[in-house]
Amino acid sequence: MKTSGTMRRTGSPWPARIATTILFTVALIWLIPLIWTVLMSVRPPDESLITLDKNGVTTINIFFGSRLSPENFQAAFAVVNWAQEYLTTLIFVFGVLAVQLVTITLAAYAFARMQFYGKGVLFGLILIQLMIPSSVLIIPNFATIHGLGLYDTKLALMLPYFGSAFGTFLLRQTFKQVPLDLEDAARIDGCNWFGILRHVYVPSSIPTLTAFALVSISAHWNEFLWPLMITQNDTNRPLTVGLGQLQRTSENGALYGQIAAGVLIVTATLLVLFMIFQRQFINSFLRSGLK
Amino acid sequence: MASTNAEIVTVSTVSASARGLRPWRLALPYLLILPTFLFIFTFTLWPTVSAVIQSTIKPGPTVHSPDKNVGLQNYLDLLDPETDIGQAFPRVLFNTLIFVGVTVPVSIVLAFTLALMLNRKMRAMGFFRFAFFYPVLMPLISAGSIFAFIYADNIGLANVVIHSFGFRTHPWLGDPFWTPIAVMIVALWKQTGFYMIIYLAALQTLPGDVYEAADLDGATVWHKIRRITIPLLSGTTLFVLVSAAANAFQMVDMLYALGEGVPNDKSNLLLYFIFQRFKNRTDIGYINAITVILLVILLTFTVFNLTFLERRTHYEN
Numbered sequence A: 001m002k003t004s005g006t007m008r009r010t011g012s013p014w015p016a017r018i019a020t021t022i023l024f025t026v027a028l029i030w031l032i033p034l035i036w037t038v039l040m041s042v043r044p045p046d047e048s049l050i051t052l053d054k055n056g057v058t059t060i061n062i063f064f065g066s067r068l069s070p071e072n073f074q075a076a077f078a079v080v081n082w083a084q085e086y087l088t089t090l091i092f093v094f095g096v097l098a099v100q101l102v103t104i105t106l107a108a109y110a111f112a113r114m115q116f117y118g119k120g121v122l123f124g125l126i127l128i129q130l131m132i133p134s135s136v137l138i139i140p141n142f143a144t145i146h147g148l149g150l151y152d153t154k155l156a157l158m159l160p161y162f163g164s165a166f167g168t169f170l171l172r173q174t175f176k177q178v179p180l181d182l183e184d185a186a187r188i189d190g191c192n193w194f195g196i197l198r199h200v201y202v203p204s205s206i207p208t209l210t211a212f213a214l215v216s217i218s219a220h221w222n223e224f225l226w227p228l229m230i231t232q233n234d235t236n237r238p239l240t241v242g243l244g245q246l247q248r249t250s251e252n253g254a255l256y257g258q259i260a261a262g263v264l265i266v267t268a269t270l271l272v273l274f275m276i277f278q279r280q281f282i283n284s285f286l287r288s289g290l291k
Numbered sequence B: 001m002a003s004t005n006a007e008i009v010t011v012s013t014v015s016a017s018a019r020g021l022r023p024w025r026l027a028l029p030y031l032l033i034l035p036t037f038l039f040i041f042t043f044t045l046w047p048t049v050s051a052v053i054q055s056t057i058k059p060g061p062t063v064h065s066p067d068k069n070v071g072l073q074n075y076l077d078l079l080d081p082e083t084d085i086g087q088a089f090p091r092v093l094f095n096t097l098i099f100v101g102v103t104v105p106v107s108i109v110l111a112f113t114l115a116l117m118l119n120r121k122m123r124a125m126g127f128f129r130f131a132f133f134y135p136v137l138m139p140l141i142s143a144g145s146i147f148a149f150i151y152a153d154n155i156g157l158a159n160v161v162i163h164s165f166g167f168r169t170h171p172w173l174g175d176p177f178w179t180p181i182a183v184m185i186v187a188l189w190k191q192t193g194f195y196m197i198i199y200l201a202a203l204q205t206l207p208g209d210v211y212e213a214a215d216l217d218g219a220t221v222w223h224k225i226r227r228i229t230i231p232l233l234s235g236t237t238l239f240v241l242v243s244a245a246a247n248a249f250q251m252v253d254m255l256y257a258l259g260e261g262v263p264n265d266k267s268n269l270l271l272y273f274i275f276q277r278f279k280n281r282t283d284i285g286y287i288n289a290i291t292v293i294l295l296v297i298l299l300t301f302t303v304f305n306l307t308f309l310e311r312r313t314h315y316e317n
Helices: A013-042 A069-077 A084-112 A118-131 A133-146 A154-161 A163-179 A180-188 A193-205 A206-221 A225-230 A239-249 A254-274 A278-287 B004-019 B023-054 B073-078 B084-118 B124-137 B142-151 B156-165 B178-203 B206-216 B223-231 B233-250 B252-263 B271-279 B281-314
Strands: A050-052 A058-059
Touching: A013 A069, A013 A154, A013 A163, A013 A254, A013 B084, A013 B124, A013 B142, A013 B178, A013 B233, A050 A163, A069 A154, A069 A239, A069 A254, A069 A278, A084 A154, A084 A163, A084 A193, A084 A206, A084 A239, A084 B023, A118 A163, A118 B023, A118 B281, A133 A154, A133 A225, A133 B178, A154 A225, A163 A206, A163 B223, A180 A193, A180 B271, A193 A206, A206 A254, A206 A278, A206 B124, A225 A239, A225 B271, A239 A254, A239 B142, A254 A278, A254 B124, A254 B142, A278 B124, A278 B178, B023 B281, B073 B084, B073 B281, B084 B124, B084 B178, B084 B233, B084 B271, B124 B178, B142 B156, B178 B233, B178 B252, B206 B223, B223 B233, B233 B281, B271 B281
Parallel strands: none
Antiparallel strands: A050 A058
């Protein structure tokens, strides 16, 4: 890989040193919300991080307070059934992904390697979804789901995401790079279209499929307004909605420790995965352009 | 290279289907597309049309009375200060345009600057990538929850920092001036890392010899950034700019968590405004009209995006 870089050839080490200092400062500012959340979640609920007394003197008591306390987590668990909502999130996220992988693979193959009447028009119609994200269509989609009698079901959460223009487009580009010789060889070996798709196209597109999967999982894990609108029963609500509930129930008491615990419950999975598979996550988001 | 490949494909598949000509072979591509098309039709294409239709309707006074077709009246009402909705809507539209108009350029400039500083061999690279990118993977609602306690009046970090620097503290949430700023900070924190990563990747593809030539001419760092890096990255910038703008219109979840402090509609955003009113049966025409307005704005942005994308793929081929 060519690393050029404006900074690499700066001659004196001073600009580089200044840049590093600035970077560390900004990175620290960026990390403060996370650090703050962790600290607040594990300290006893009655010990606040900061106290501002009558004379306007601030005492900051960072770190863990007088002891490490599980109380905030216990309180958060008393309000919301996190295990249930975690399961719903998993079903939602992986249900969507499973269906998407099938739909985009089939459609991408047709658009990449088949010739048929109306191809351009159909592809254009599908690509409209790139321009109109379903988050903007919550009002008409709510009516559709209601009309189908699916309000407050897990299927209702997932349905708007089953077809993916973005995935179809991404995979079509990848399929087009697969050498035709491979397809011909498979055909001579007696493979039909499904065999070719399964043994030639899918195996050679694993990086694209992985990238799409990571982006899809992150997007739906974090979905909030749609699940909030379309579900009512706790068994159908994902983690993010649980956090919203927690937020609303503790508003008056301003139970920040409890909310901090909730934030960690909702975000921990993706953050830990990101720590482990940092490169894969970043490459996936890059590969997928903007989504 | 890729285009010649595509032509070969076309020729070979056409002849294959011509040879077969069985109905199954002809129907196959349509069957493969059917699931995707069906879902996208039901949840993207049809709802778009339906929003336009519904935006011309005024619901009757009771559930059983028939809806009235009022043409463009709902759109006019949105702008009419005499109506209930007309008092709120222009303000919310204005807020949204300010929100997008400020957060997008600021986060792009910040992202570009950070990427420039990061673009070299560094041992702490993993740390920086985590620090800047982790908010991208957080739900917006969590971001809202965290900032809700950072913005808290007395015990919130934001005011404590301001206080310790000797400035006057102010309520972040609930104040018509500070609330929009507070909301924008959440969006900046959340998105900047994403654009930074895109710039960083683009920077690494820039040709090194151009910089070497500039060094021989004795160019300064600032000169190289202004005369070489920024022009070479103009494509990336346009792409990021347009996509970020389209994205920003959808960033509203944090308002739910910051909600208690957000004064009614004074610092509300369009998509959240729609969400808040979706249960009022009488507002159905209005919120569909607002949906249509949002769709028009988004389409304008993304048509730019797609034409640009198209050009970029041409260059790559």
